[in-house]
Structures are given as structure tokens and as C-alpha cells.
Amino acid sequence: xxxxxxxxxxxxxxxxxxxxxxxxxxxxxxxxxxxxxxxxxxxxxxxxxxxxxxxxxxxxxxxxxxxxxxxxxxxxxxxxxxxxxxxxxxxxxxxxxxxxxxxxxxxxxxxxxxxxxxxxxxxxxxxxxxxxxxxxxxxxxxxxxxxxxxxxxxxxxxxxxxxxxxxxxxxxxxxxxxxxxxxxxxxxxxxxxxxxxxxxxxxxxxxxxxxxxxxxxxxxxxxxxxxxxxxxxxxxxxxxxxxxxxxxxxxxxxxxxxxxxxxxxxxxxxxxxxxxxxxxxxxxxxxxxxxxxxxxxxxxxxxxx
Amino acid sequence: xxxxxxxxxxxxxxxxxxxxxxxxxxxxxxxxxxxxxxxxxxxxxxxxxxxxxxxxxxxxxxxxxxxxxxxxxxxxxxxxxxxxxxxxxxxxxxxxxxxxxxxxxxxxxxxxxxxxxxxxxxxxxxxxxxxxxxxxxxxxxxxxxxxxxxxxxxxxxxxxxxxxxxxxxxxxxxxxxxxxxxxxxxxxxxxxxxxxxxxxxxxxxxxxxxxxxxxxxxxxxxxxxxxxxxxxxxxxxxxxxxxxxxxxxxxxxxxxxxxxxxxxxxxxxxxxxxxxxxxxxxxxxxxxxxxxxxxxxxxxxxxxxxxxxxxxxxxxxxxxxxxxxxxxxxxxxxxxxxxxxxxxxxxxxxxxxxxxxxxxxxxxxxxxxxxxxxxxxxxxxxxxxxxxxxxxxxxxxxxxxxxxxxxxxxxxxxxxxxxxxxxxxxxxxxxxxxxxxxxxxxxxxxxxxxxxxxxxxxxxxxxxxxxxxxxxxxxxxxxxxxxxxxxxxxxxxxxxxxxxxxxxxxxxxxxxxxxxxxxxxxxxx
Numbered sequence: 001x002x003x004x005x006x007x008x009x010x011x012x013x014x015x016x017x018x019x020x021x022x023x024x025x026x027x028x029x030x031x032x033x034x035x036x037x038x039x040x041x042x043x044x045x046x047x048x049x050x051x052x053x054x055x056x057x058x059x060x061x062x063x064x065x066x067x068x069x070x071x072x073x074x075x076x077x078x079x080x081x082x083x084x085x086x087x088x089x090x091x092x093x094x095x096x097x098x099x100x101x102x103x104x105x106x107x108x109x110x111x112x113x114x115x116x117x118x119x120x121x122x123x124x125x126x127x128x129x130x131x132x133x134x135x136x137x138x139x140x141x142x143x144x145x146x147x148x149x150x151x152x153x154x155x156x157x158x159x160x161x162x163x164x165x166x167x168x169x170x171x172x173x174x175x176x177x178x179x180x181x182x183x184x185x186x187x188x189x190x191x192x193x194x195x196x197x198x199x200x201x202x203x204x205x206x207x208x209x210x211x212x213x214x215x216x217x218x219x220x221x222x223x224x225x226x227x228x229x230x231x232x233x234x235x236x237x238x239x240x241x242x243x244x245x246x247x248x249x250x251x252x253x254x255x256x257x258x259x260x261x262x263x264x265x266x267x268x269x270x271x272x273x274x275x276x277x278x279x280x281x282x283x284x285x286x287x288x289x290x291x292x293x294x295x296x297x298x299x300x301x302x303x304x305x
Numbered sequence: 306x307x308x309x310x311x312x313x314x315x316x317x318x319x320x321x322x323x324x325x326x327x328x329x330x331x332x333x334x335x336x337x338x339x340x341x342x343x344x345x346x347x348x349x350x351x352x353x354x355x356x357x358x359x360x361x362x363x364x365x366x367x368x369x370x371x372x373x374x375x376x377x378x379x380x381x382x383x384x385x386x387x388x389x390x391x392x393x394x395x396x397x398x399x400x401x402x403x404x405x406x407x408x409x410x411x412x413x414x415x416x417x418x419x420x421x422x423x424x425x426x427x428x429x430x431x432x433x434x435x436x437x438x439x440x441x442x443x444x445x446x447x448x449x450x451x452x453x454x455x456x457x458x459x460x461x462x463x464x465x466x467x468x469x470x471x472x473x474x475x476x477x478x479x480x481x482x483x484x485x486x487x488x489x490x491x492x493x494x495x496x497x498x499x500x501x502x503x504x505x506x507x508x509x510x511x512x513x514x515x516x517x518x519x520x521x522x523x524x525x526x527x528x529x530x531x532x533x534x535x536x537x538x539x540x541x542x543x544x545x546x547x548x549x550x551x552x553x554x555x556x557x558x559x560x561x562x563x564x565x566x567x568x569x570x571x572x573x574x575x576x577x578x579x580x581x582x583x584x585x586x587x588x589x590x591x592x593x594x595x596x597x598x599x600x601x602x603x604x605x606x607x608x609x610x611x612x613x614x615x616x617x618x619x620x621x622x623x624x625x626x627x628x629x630x631x632x633x634x635x636x637x638x639x640x641x642x643x644x645x646x647x648x649x650x651x652x653x654x655x656x657x658x659x660x661x662x663x664x665x666x667x668x669x670x671x672x673x674x675x676x677x678x679x680x681x682x683x684x685x686x687x688x689x690x691x692x693x694x695x696x697x698x699x700x701x702x703x704x705x706x707x708x709x710x711x712x713x714x715x716x717x718x719x720x721x722x723x724x725x726x727x728x729x730x731x732x733x734x735x736x737x738x739x740x741x742x743x744x745x746x747x748x749x750x751x752x753x754x755x756x757x758x759x760x761x762x763x764x765x766x767x768x769x770x771x772x773x774x775x776x777x778x779x780x781x782x783x784x785x786x787x788x789x790x791x792x793x794x795x796x797x798x799x800x801x802x803x804x805x806x807x808x809x810x811x812x813x814x815x816x817x818x819x820x821x822x823x824x825x826x827x828x829x830x
Contacts, residue, residue, distance in 0.1 A: 052657045053650055054829040069657040072325060080654060086647040088340055095339035103332035103655040105324070143651070 002064045003029035003150035003182040009059035010049055012206075019045045020056065021206035027184045029150065032177045034197030034214075035186040036290065042206040043186040044082070047155050051080055063151055073104040078151045079144030084136035089129025093120060093139050096128055097146060104147050114142040119168075133160040141172070152176060153184045158192050170196045190290035202293050209293045217289050225292070226257045226265055230276035239272040240265065248292055253277075258292060329656045329665035336639075337673055343635050347673065350631035350719075351681035357624030358685035359692060367616065367698035370584060377697035381612060382579075384471040385453045385518075388782075389615065389701040391534075392450040392471075393579035393607025395592030396443065398528030405567020406493035407442045407527050409560045409601075410507060411459050412484050414440050416556035418536045434461035437789050438533040439468075439609065440558025442492050444499055445526045446518070450579045455499035455516040456530065456609070457490040459558070465490070466787070467501035469516035471611050474787035477503045477513040494567070497521050507562065527569055531558045531592065531605035537789050542757050549791035553590055553606070561600040579607060611782075613790045616698040617797055619711055619779040621689025622682065625719070626748055632674055632719055633743045636726035639670055641736040653830050660822040663731060667818055670727050671720040678719035683712045703781040714778030714807055721807070721814045722747050725772060728817035732824060746813075747772045754794040761793040765800040772813040774799070777806025 005027035012020040020042045027033045035043050048054040050061040052068035060067065063078050071077045087096055097111040115121045118138040123131070128139060137157060144152055154173075158166045173196055177183045187193050193200070200217055202210040210217060230236045230253060237247055237255060245260035257265055262279050269276055337343055369378040384390035416434040423429050441458025455469035457477075465477030465488060482488045489504035497517050502510040535551030542548055573596065581589040592605040643649040656662035686708065693700050703711075726743035733739045750773035754764035768774050777799035784792045792798040799806055 048650075048829070051654055053653055071657070073328075074657055075655060082650055083647050086651050088336075088642060088646060088648055090342060091336075091339050095335065099332040099335035099339065100651065100655055102335055103328050105328050 003180065004062075004064060005050060005151060005153070005182060005184060006062045006065070007046060007050065007059075008061070010046060010056045010061060011058035012045060012049065012054065012056045019206055020049070020059075023059070023203065023207055025201045025208050025211050027151075027182045027201075028199070029182040030177060030180050031198035032173050032183045032185060032193075032196050033199045033201060034190075034193035035184050035201050035203070036190055036193055036197075037188065037203035037209075039188050041188075041203045043188075043203060044155055045206075046203075047080070047082065047153055047184075047186065050153065051078070051082075053082075073147065075100065075104045075149065076147035077149055078153060079147060079149040080153045080155075081137070081140040081144045081157055082155045084133065084140040087128040087131075087136065087139070090127055092125050093128050093131070093142075094124035096139065097143060100143055101146055106146060110146060114145045117145060118142045118172075134162060134165045137161060137165070137169075141169075150180070151182045151184075155186050156188070157185060158187070166192070190287050194286050202290060204293070214286065218286055225281065226260065226262045227278070227280045228255045228257055228265060228269075228276060229253055229278035230255070230269075230274065232274050232276075235272070235274045236269060236276065239268055239274055243268060246292070256292070326661060326665055329662055330669050332655065333666045333669035334673070337669060343638065346631055346635045347677045350628040350635070351677045353631060354622075354624050354628030354678070354681040355684050355688075357627055358621035358689045361624060362621040362689040362692040363696070365616070365620070365693055365698060366696045367693075369697075369699075378699040380694075381615065381699045381701055382451045383702055384451050384611065386470060386472055387702060387704055388472065389612035389699075390451055390471045391579075391608040391610050391612055392452075393581075393605075394439070394530045394532030394609055395594060395603050395605035396445070396448065396526070396528055396530045396576045396578050397573055397594045397596075397601055397603055398443075398445075398448070398526040398530075398576065399565065399569045399571045399573055400524050401444070401494065401527040401565070402524045402568040404493075404495050405527065405565065405569055406491060407444070407529075407566075407569075408489065408491040408507075408562070408564045409442050409529060410487050410489050410562040411440060411482050411558055411560055412487045413559040414438070414459050414461070414482050414556060416461075416533055416554060419553045420536075421538070421550075421552070434556050435533060435536050435554050435789070436460065436462035437608070437610070437787065438531075438554065438556035439466075440531040440556055440603065440605075441529070442490050443526075443528060443530045444492055444494055446521060448526055448576050448578055453518040453521060454609070455492065455501065455518060457492045457501040457503065457513065458530075459488050459490070461533075461556070463787070465503045465513065467514040467516070468609070468787065469499065469518065471609065472785065473516065474785075475501075475514035477501075478505075478511070489562075492527075494521075494525065494527075527565065528573070529558065529560050529563070529601055529603050530609075531556050531603040532607045532609055533605060534608035534610070534789065537791065539761075539791050539793075541760055547757075547761050547791070547793055547795060549796070555590070555592070555604055555606045557602060557604040559600065559602050563599065563601065577605075608788075610788045611785055612701060613782055613785065613788055613792075614796075615701045616693060618686070618690050618700055618703050618708070618781045619797070620693065620700075621685050622711070622715055622779050624685060625682065625715055625779075626751065628678070628681065629719060629722055629748060630744060632678070632723050633726040633747065634740055636670055636674070636723035637730040637736055637739040637743060640666065640727050640730040641734060641739060644734045645736075650830050659825045663818070663822050663825055667724045667727055671724045674723040675716050675720040679713070679716040682715040682719075686712050686715075701782055707781055710803060711779050711781060714803060717807060718775045718778055718810060721775060721810050722772070725810070725814040725817050728814065728821040731821035732817070747775075747810075749773075751776050755797075757795065761795070764794040768794055768806070769800045769809070772810045774801055774806040775810030777801050778803045 010020045010023040049056045246258045248256045368375045381389040418433045420429045438461035439458045443456035445454035446452035464479030467475045489507045491502040500515045501513045504510045533554045533556035577592045583589040590606045594603045730739040750767040750771040754767045
């Protein structure tokens with residue numbers, strides 16, 4: 001089986017809310033793909049659709065070319081961590097993994113193996129209800145690894161982890177990708193993925209905003225970014241908006257313009273008689289690039305069309 | 306494409322499916338056994354059923370009076386089929402050696418019925434015969450109560466019948482009897498086979514039925530008999546329920562033109578078979594007979610029929626209701642905790658084919674429940690029954706097959722109720738709502754129907770249309786068409802046969818599980 005996830009044109013509506021609006025991307029093996037976007041962007045819904053838990057109104061999601069529900073012993077194809085709290089509190093960690101293992105034709109030896117892999121061998125006989133969030137995340141990872149799957153999908157795996165846990169998780173995810181697995185990790189914070197992901201799928205409002213490598217994203221975002229300082233902000237935005245540029249307001253008198261070189265900006269402003277005090281190009285951090293993609297800029301771009 | 310490869314491809318598919326189902330089943334079993342609370346509660350359900358059942362049996366004492374003293378009740382009289390029987394009638398008989406027959410013309414059937422007293426203390430006896438008063442000809446193994454027999458008879462309201470060995474009844478021509486339209490009755494013996502005939506004129510005979518009485522001795526008793534069961538009155542209780550009362554009756558048959566064939570050369574003898582003895586040692590409501598010019602008048606009190614009243618074998622199993630409530634709680638929690646903790650998503654990741662997953666869960670729960678309930682019902686039934694008998698209760702005996710049906714059927718009821726509760730838990734996703742619903746549809750109808758709350762008709766209706774119909778599986782004494790009785794749930798009689806009742810419960814369970822699968826498939830998890 002190919003270790004890939006293909007998401008193609010997913011559309012899903014929850015009542016009045018359009019949760020997925022043509023979500024499409026592909027996750028390739030051998031790298032960590034960050035699945036990033038603000039809360040409510042459709043990350044978890046996309047993952048649930050991929051895993052056959054939610055049904056999409058349109059489009060399809062395939063794992064190694066097949067829908068999840070057609071997989072035999074699915075946990076040997078995909079490992080997923082959706083909600084670390086999904087535990088019967090009175091069941092021990094080992095027994096939690098044991099029923100899961102037997103459902104896939106695996107046995108107790110494999111359970112002990114994954115407990116060791118996530119460093120929980122000593123906690124196996126303890127009731128899962130007493131675990132800290134960090135322990136639950138580890139147990140969730142253990143469950144995802146149970147079937148030794150070529151594809152892994154983790155929804156906010158570092159959420160609530162202490163710094164030590166975050167470092168452990170990063171190393172762990174990198175190691176799993178290094179073994180040739182396709183690893184999809186979602187987060188609503190780019191900073192969490194900064195040192196982990198090779199590739200990014202940035203989503204907002206149910207669709208993909210950017211599907212790019214981390215390096216390309218920074219380069220692209222930086223190249224296009226120009227800081228414009230002007231007292232006549234609204235006029236400047238109005239005239240620049242007609243050119244199709246993307247804008248973000250960072251201060252009352254400061255606009256960050258992307259998608260338009262600085263000389264064109266100066267020309268447009270001059271041609272329309274808009275005063276300005278400073279135009280400067282600059283390089284952005286990944287976090288900023290992400291904010292530009294998912295923050296107010298999304299709204300402005302939408303409004304400019 | 307060779308045929309062989311096609312066939313092997315076909316075969317591998319279902320095997321893979323079975324394997325997958327087996328894995329899900331195993332996973333659900335592990336889920337169950339690894340939550341200590343559920344194991345404890347399921348064990349407690351079994352123990353509560355046993356303990357409450359044995360306690361109720363222990364507190365149930367029976368005694369009978371023998372003259373002025375109280376003694377333990379004798380074991381009930383049983384017929385050739387092993388069931389408890391009444392065998393009380395007046396018999397005018399002769400010995401018959403080998404094959405032969407009796408023919409008699411019945412010219413009248415009359416009787417008396419004691420009605421409720423109008424003036425207190427003053428007997429209110431009116432002429433009349435009760436529907437199943439009997440008078441006719443009989444061949445019986447011996448005069449011993451409970452021995453094998455076959456008889457051709459006229460009844461109070463059910464025309465001519467041929468009956469044998471208490472539980473068998475075949476209808477002849479309906480109608481009554483009078484001097485103007487007498488009824489001729491004939492019974493012949495050929496080896497073990499007895500054949501009954503009737504005729505309106507003594508010339509043209511119609512065969513009504515045959516009975517094979519295996520092991521009938523060479524010499525049997527042949528003659529005329531009369532008997533009359535108590536007059537049954539059922540009154541509705543003030544708060545629902547009903548009260549049944551039975552009052553003295555007697556029936557008299559007038560016979561003439563009596564002819565015997567075969568070696569029946571002895572003299573006529575009169576026997577009041579099974580007559581009651583009053584505390585002072587005298588016969589209570591004795592029968593009588595007289596004879597003049599070849600005409601006989603026979604008057605009898607009693608009945609020749611299976612017993613339908615008395616302590617029943619299933620009595621200790623009333624405790625099952627309490628155990629069942631515990632089982633329902635565990636069964637509901639088995640799925641609702643998955644919803645509460647979001648675990649259902651992990652379950653569906655492991656088994657994405659939802660119908661199959663829920664079926665595996667239901668089967669695992671059903672098997673666990675059955676395994677816990679079977680020893681509980683078996684112990685409660687057998688030990689409880691023994692305690693009842695040791696306490697002097699004349700428990701109505703039932704066949705081994707019936708005992709097995711009751712014990713296994715009640716365990717099946719537990720299992721089906723558990724699966725029904727699981728399905729309700731899946732549909733409602735809330736523990737409290739599902740537990741209340743399950744108890745409301747399984748336990749409450751049975752409680753309402755078997756306590757003095759509802760009229761008999763409403764009680765019967767409840768036990769016909771609700772899942773509580775399954776409790777019919779514990780009924781040990783069947784309803785007999787030829788015995789007038791108070792066949793109401795309050796007296797332990799269910800409106801549906803045992804397996805039909807269980808089938809109603811199974812139908813509800815299948816329906817609820819089907820709806821649960823449908824909704825589980827339709828809903829996002």
C-alpha cells in the first residue's frame with residue numbers, strides 16, 4: 001500500500017456552517033506534513049472524514065488509494081490520535097490497548113511493544129482515568145502506533161504537553177517520518193510545527209490556503225511583503241486593493257502589503273495621490289507568514305475581489 | 306478464469322469477514338471484562354437473582370390438614386404424563402379382562418351449583434351444570450388415582466368429548482342431552498388401543514377418537530362415571546387485578562341400555578374415587594349412584610383433568626426482575642460510556658463497518674449476559690424448587706424438557722433484554738434516559754401485569770405487545786382448553802406461548818438493534 005492520504009474536494013455543511021469548502025490536498029510518505037489553520041478552519045472535520053467517522057457531502061478522501069471504511073484491520077493502515085481523552089477511565093492503559101490490538105488481530109506482545117515505544121511500560125497497569133494530559137497523549141500515540149501503520153494522523157498532539165513533552169513529541173514525529181511513514185499533524189499554532197513539519201497544508205474556512213514546503217512558504221511570504229507606513233490608510237488600501245494585492249493592518253498607520261513589489265506600490269500610490277511616509281520590504285517569520293495567510297488578510301482578500 | 310480459482314476467491318471473502326467479526330467480538334469481550342464495575346454488576350445481577358429467589362422460596366411454607374392436624378402437603382397426584390392432575394369422580398365399574406367394550410345411552414345430565422350466599426350462612430344452591438361437568442363411560446387402568454384412562458363423555462356445555470390421560474381432549478358432536486334426544490356413547494378396547502364412538506340412535510355410530518394407553522394391564526376397570534369441577538367465578542378487584550373463587554357443584558348422569566362386551570363378568574362396584582375427607586373423618590361432598598331395571602344414575606363431584614392451580618416451579622424465579630434491572634444498567638453503560646468519553650470514535654476506527662461493529666458488541670454482551678444468567682436461573686430454579694418442596698409446598702411437577710426451557714429461556718430473556726438495552730443506549734446515547742426506557746418497556750409492563758393493578762384484559766394486552774412478553778418463557782403449567790381456569794397473568798398464565806413470548810422480545814430486540822445500526826450509520830461519530 002502507498003503511504004499517502006489524498007483529500008479531494010471535500011465539502012461538508014453543519015446546518016448553516018460550511019465546515020469544509022472544497023478541501024483538497026495530498027500527504028506524502030517520508031515527511032511530516034503540518035496541517036495548520038485557525039480553530040474552526042476544518043482540520044478536525046477533515047481528519048474525521050478521512051477516517052470515515054464523518055461523511056462528506058461531496059468529494060472523497062483516500063488512504064493509500066482506498067476509502068478508510070474499506071480497509072481490513074484499518075489500524076494496520078492508519079494510526080490516528082484524535083482525542084487523547086477518548087478513554088474508559090476505569091480501564092488500565094494496557095487493557096485500553098489490548099482490546100484495540102485484538103480488534104486488529106494483534107496481541108498483548110504488540111501492546112507491550114508500543115507501551116515501551118512511548119515510554120509508558122511502567123504505567124500500563126494504571127487506570128487511564130488518573131493520567132495527566134501528557135500521559136494520555138502518549139497513550140493515544142501508542143494506540144496510533146499499535147498496528148505499525150504506514151500512515152499516521154495526529155490531531156493537535158502537543159496540545160497541553162509540557163515543554164519536555166513537546167520536545168519528545170517533535171523528535172518522535174520526525175523519527176516516524178524518517179522511517180518512511182506519512183505523518184499528518186494538525187495544529188492551530190504554527191509555532192508548534194515550526195521545527196517539526198517539512199511540508200505545510202495551511203487551511204482556513206474549510207479550504208486550503210497554501211500547500212507548500214516550509215522553506216517555500218517563508219520565501220514566498222517574505223518576497224512579497226512590503227511594510228507601508230501612511231497616514232491615509234484607507235485610501236492606500238482602496239487603491240492597492242484594485243491591484244489584487246493582499247493587505248494586513250498591523251498598526252493604525254501601518255499596512256503590510258503582499259503580492260505587489262515595492263516599486264509598483266510606490267507607483268500606484270503616487271498615481272492616485274495617496275501620501276505615505278515609508279515603504280520597506282522585509283523578511284517574515286513562519287509564524288508571521290502563517291498569520292498573513294490565515295488572519296485578517298484572508299478577510300481583506302475576500303473583500304477585495 | 307478457471308472455475309477453481311473463482312471458487313477459491315469466493316470462499317476467501319466470507320472467511321475474511323468472519324475473521325474480522327471474530328476479532329471485533331473478542332475486542333468487545335475484552336472491553337467488557339476490563340471494566341471491573343461491569344463485571345461486578347453483572348455478577349451481582351446473577352447473585353441477586355439467586356439470593357432473592359432462594360429467600361422467597363425459604364419464606365414460602367405450605368401445610369395441609371389431615372383431619373385435625375397440620376401436616377406437610379403430600380406430593381401432588383400425577384397423571385401418566387407426569388403432570389399434576391385432579392382425579393376425583395364417582396365410578397360405577399366392573400373389571401374387564403382383555404378386549405371388550407361398553408355402550409350406554411345417556412338420557413339426562415343434571416346437577417347443582419352452589420352460588421355465592423344471598424343470605425349469609427344460608428347455602429344458595431341452584432340447579433345446573435358447569436361447562437366442564439362430565440358424565441359418560443370410561444375404561445381405566447385401575448381405581449388408583451392418576452392411573453391411565455380413556456373416556457367418552459357428555460359435558461355441561463361442550464357437547465360430547467373423548468378424553469384420555471387428563472391432557473388429551475377431542476371434541477365430538479356439540480349440543481346437550483335430554484330424554485327426547487339421548488346421546489349414545491361407546492368405548493372399545495383392543496389391546497392398548499381405546500376407541501370412542503358416539504351415536505344419536507344407537508345404530509349409526511361415529512368414531513370420535515382413539516387413545517393408545519401404553520402398558521395397559523390385562524384387566525382394567527370399565528363402567529360409567531360422573532364428576533363436576535367447582536364453579537369458577539372471577540371478580541375484578543377494586544384496584545385492578547382479579548379474584549377467582551371456586552364453589553361446590555355436582556353432576557348427575559342418567560344411563561340406560563348399558564351393554565358390555567368381552568370378559569366383564571364381575572358385579573358392578575361403586576367407588577367414589579378420590580373423595581375428600583373432612584376433618585371429622587367423614588366424606589366431604591360424596592358422590593352416589595343408584596341402579597334400577599338396568600338404568601343407572603351416577604352423581605359425582607370433582608374433576609378428571611390436569612391441575613392448573615398450586616405452587617408452580619417457576620415461583621422462585623420472580624427474583625429475576627431485580628437481577629434484570631442490574632443487567633439493563635450494565636448493558637446501557639456498555640455503550641453510553643463510549644459516547645460520554647468519546648471512545649466510540651476509537652471503536653469505529655477499529656471497526657469502521659458500523660453495523661458489524663455494533664452486532665459484535667451486541668453479541669459479546671448477549672453472550673456474557675447469558676453466561677452469567679444461566680447458572681443463576683438454573684440454581685434459583687432447582688435449589689429454589691427444592692426449598693419450596695422441603696417447606697411443604699406441593700409444587701406442581703413439570704417435565705425435564707419444560708424445566709430446561711424455563712431455565713434456558715429465562716437466561717435468554719436476560720440476554721435479549723441486555724441487547725435491547727444496549728440498542729436503546731445506542732439510540733439515545735444517554736445512560737439515564739436509556740436505562741429508564743429499557744426498564745419501562747421490559748420490567749414495568751411485567752410488574753403492572755402481574756400485580757393487582759390492571760384488569761386482566763389490560764394485563765394480557767401488555768404481555769402480548771410489550772417486550773415483557775418474553776417472561777412467558779417461565780410459565781410451567783400450560784393453559785388447557787378443556788379446563789376452565791383463571792388464566793390471567795396475575796395467576797401466572799401468560800397470553801402467549803413460552804417461545805412466542807420470547808420471540809416477541811427477540812423481535813423488539815432485533816428491531817431496536819436494526820434502528821441503532823441505521824442511526825449509527827447515518828450519524829457522524
